[in-house]
Amino acid sequence: MRECPNPRYRRVAAAVLALCMCRIGAAYEYYDMDLRVSLKASLYREWLPCVGTITATMTWNAHGRKKVDHFELYADGTSVGSSGRDGTMECIVAQKELASFEYERWVRDYMDWEHEYKVEIHPQPNAGPILYDKFIYIPPNVLQIENHVAGLASTAIHAFELRTNELASDAIDNNDVPSRLDPLTVESKVVSVVVDLSSGARHELAVDSRPRNGITELQLELSLICPEGSIPLAAATANELRFTLPDTTWGHNFSALPITIQRYDPAAPSTRYPVYDVRRLIVSNGGALPLPDLQGTYVSGEPYAYFKLGFMQKPSVDLNADGRVDLPDFALFADGWRDNETLLLDIGGCKGLGVPDRVTDCWDLLAFCQEWGGPVERFSNGTFNDLPWTLLGWPQWTITASPSHSSPYCAQAGRIGDNNTTALAVTLDCTAGRIRFWRKVSSESYADYLRFRIDSTVKDKWSGEKDWEEVSFPVPAGRHLFVWEYVKDRDVARGEDTAWVDDIMFPRQWNSPH
Numbered sequence: 001m002r003e004c005p006n007p008r009y010r011r012v013a014a015a016v017l018a019l020c021m022c023r024i025g026a027a028y029e030y031y032d033m034d035l036r037v038s039l040k041a042s043l044y045r046e047w048l049p050c051v052g053t054i055t056a057t058m059t060w061n062a063h064g065r066k067k068v069d070h071f072e073l074y075a076d077g078t079s080v081g082s083s084g085r086d087g088t089m090e091c092i093v094a095q096k097e098l099a100s101f102e103y104e105r106w107v108r109d110y111m112d113w114e115h116e117y118k119v120e121i122h123p124q125p126n127a128g129p130i131l132y133d134k135f136i137y138i139p140p141n142v143l144q145i146e147n148h149v150a151g152l153a154s155t156a157i158h159a160f161e162l163r164t165n166e167l168a169s170d171a172i173d174n175n176d177v178p179s180r181l182d183p184l185t186v187e188s189k190v191v192s193v194v195v196d197l198s199s200g201a202r203h204e205l206a207v208d209s210r211p212r213n214g215i216t217e218l219q220l221e222l223s224l225i226c227p228e229g230s231i232p233l234a235a236a237t238a239n240e241l242r243f244t245l246p247d248t249t250w251g252h253n254f255s256a257l258p259i260t261i262q263r264y265d266p267a268a269p270s271t272r273y274p275v276y277d278v279r280r281l282i283v284s285n286g287g288a289l290p291l292p293d294l295q296g297t298y299v300s301g302e303p304y305a306y307f308k309l310g311f312m313q314k315p316s317v318d319l320n321a322d323g324r325v326d327l328p329d330f331a332l333f334a335d336g337w338r339d340n341e342t343l344l345l346d347i348g349g350c351k352g353l354g355v356p357d358r359v360t361d362c363w364d365l366l367a368f369c370q371e372w373g374g375p376v377e378r379f380s381n382g383t384f385n386d387l388p389w390t391l392l393g394w395p396q397w398t399i400t401a402s403p404s405h406s407s408p409y410c411a412q413a414g415r416i417g418d419n420n421t422t423a424l425a426v427t428l429d430c431t432a433g434r435i436r437f438w439r440k441v442s443s444e445s446y447a448d449y450l451r452f453r454i455d456s457t458v459k460d461k462w463s464g465e466k467d468w469e470e471v472s473f474p475v476p477a478g479r480h481l482f483v484w485e486y487v488k489d490r491d492v493a494r495g496e497d498t499a500w501v502d503d504i505m506f507p508r509q510w511n512s513p514h
Contacts, residue, residue: 027129033060035133036167037117039093041107043100052103054094054110060119060133062086067127074118093117112139138212140164141254142246143278145309147190147222149294150238156187159244161207162218162309164254168209170216172196175209187225189301190241192218192309217310221303229300236293241307243278243287258385260315261289262308272332274347277315277354280380283408285355315354317347317371325372333368336360374433374508379409393422397484403500405438405468410502413450413486424501425483433507435482436472440502441465442495443486450499451485465495468502475507482506 036059044051058073064086073081075093083089094110114137121131141164146157158181168175172194179191192208195201208218222241224231241261245254259278265271281289291305298304318325319332336344342360348367349357357363370376377387379399384391391397395414404410414422441450445464452459452473459473486499 029129029131031121031131031133033062033119033121033131033133035060035117035119035135037135037137039111039137041110043103045100049097050100050103052094052096052098052106053092054107055090056080056093056117057088057090058117058119058135059088060086062121065121065131067124069122069124069127072120072122074116074120076115114138136166138166141212143254143259144244144246145190145220146242146244147188148240148242149188149224152186152188156185158187158189158206160190160192160205160220162192163207163209164212164214165209166212168211168214170210170214172203173209176203176205177207179204179206181225185225185227186231189221189223189225191221193221194219215311217308217312220307220309222305222307223301223303224298226298226300231298231300233295233298236295239291239294241289241291243282243289245279245282254311258311258313260310260313262310264306264308266306272319272344274344274356275313275315275354276356278309279382280315280354283380283382285349290356290358315347317368319344330368330372333365337365370505374430374506375428377504377506378406378502379404379411382409384411387426387428390425390427391423392425393420395422397422397424400500403440403468405440405500405502410500411484413484413499415498416486416488418488419490421485421487423483423485425481427479427481428506428508429479430475430477430507432477433475434472435475435504435506436470437504438468438470438502439466439484440468440500443497443499444489444492444494447489447492448494448497449485449487450501451483451487453483453485455481462499470503 038057040055040057042053042055044053056075060071062068062071068086071083071086071089072079073083073089073091075091080091080093081089093115096106098106117135117137119133123130141162143162145160145162147160148157158179163175165175167173176194179189181187181189191204191206194203194205194208196203204221210216210218243261260275261278261281262275263273276289281287294304316325317329317333319329319336322328333345335341337360340360342358345360345364346356346358347354348363348365349355349359350363375387379386382399384399393414393416395416397411397413399409400412401409411424413424416422435454437452439450439452439462441462442465443449443463447463449461449463451461452471454473454475460471484499484501488497
């Protein structure tokens with residue numbers, strides 16, 4: 001059995017094991033008590049050092065069960081309280097003496113971990129088994145969006161926040177926070193708009209909480225607020241959205257889903273706009289999505305731009321939205337180029353597909369051709385989510401920021417021990433063509449290798465000190481397994497004892513959905 005690498009998990013596991021050992025012989029059964037848990041942090045300054053406390057309010061319903069002796073409450077396997085009756089109870093689940101400047105970080109560290117809370121029904125003697133219900137706290141995904149208008153003070157720019165919450169819904173609920181801006185100052189505004197289907201009421205939200213597995217698009221609106229009722233802008237004024245995925249210890253930020261943003265015009269639904277990759281904007285463009293300059297008179301509170309924030313589609317040059325990238329898309333691209341249709345074609349930029357630079361030029365044409373030519377994996381969103389990658393061996397391949405070839409990230413082989421192998425693999429349907437990629441190796445010469453194979457055939461292998469170099473191999477039409485393996489012999493390590501891969505360009509299947 002592999003040892004749990006994290007000491008906190010080891011402590012939790014030990015506590016759970018001890019709890020189980022002391023109750024050997026007791027019968028346990030799951031019982032749905034609709035357990036709910038909310039967390040609150042407090043700092044008590046009356047003592048030196050200060051005392052930080054995290055309190056869990058645990059609510060449950062035993063549905064009038066009789067012959068109950070008491071209810072026992074647990075947090076991460078440790079008893080935190082007991083109650084003689086059904087209902088609600090506040091329990092201290094974490095407490096620490098600390099300096100006041102350490103408090104915020106301590107709270108954040110707690111909130112960035114998964115926690116298990118449990119309520120047990122302990123019956124009267126000989127009145128049946130111990131019944132329990134569990135609640136798993138999962139750190140929220142958080143995405144912040146700001147509407148930046150040149151000339152406005154930072155205090156006049158308000159952030160919209162999308163959060164996941166285990167108890168939230170796609171509709172309006174108590175986890176959402178309405179937008180409340182000061183009508184006496186000039187402010188920029190970005191809100192999520194949700195319409196209550198039962199009443200038809202329109203809700204503008206500053207914090208929109210959604211279920212973790214929700215896939216419903218968010219409707220965002222941008223506007224300006226002014227006490228005079230209108231805002232005249234005599235000169236062109238820069239405007240952009242800025243996205244932030246606040247740092248979390250374990251990278252819980254929507255890791256399994258694409259995040260895309262696309263403008264739309266409800267008055268002209270046929271107008272086409274590109275789809276941008278939010279993660280790529282953050283990594284490659286400082287989180288900024290440039291928008292057309294503002295100029296003219298804007299009515300206070302009236303939306304001047306509309307966006308869809310989604311989690312189902314990926315950025316693509318499928319301009320006619322028929323599920324393929326083919327000649328009709330190229331025809332649209334050519335028409336847009338001729339008509340200087342920047343809103344549709346600003347897809348490339350010098351920083352990669354999905355990052356706009358407000359200019360339609362050769363970078364956009366290059367991005368289109370690369371996307372048309374086949375899937376390109378640059379690992380630029382910092383994950384293995386863009387393609388159906390499989391990680392084999394331990395330690396696994398990881399995404400690293402250095403030394404990438406061209407994009408902000410590349411894939412690096414896990415630092416394995418002697419006589420071990422770690423592999424990065426993907427299966428794709430392809431037409432006949434070539435696969436191209438860049439590779440870098442630092443290993444023991446003629447002993448520890450980076451090997452590349454297609455299906456069961458090794459195409460080449462490299463060892464020693466080899467800087468970034470592009471290699472390519474022919475690929476026949478059909479479904480193929482592409483594998484990059486780092487393989488070590490029985491002894492000795494040299495260099496950094498690893499390998500890197502970046503900018504992988506695959507052949508593609510022309511009629512496959514993109």
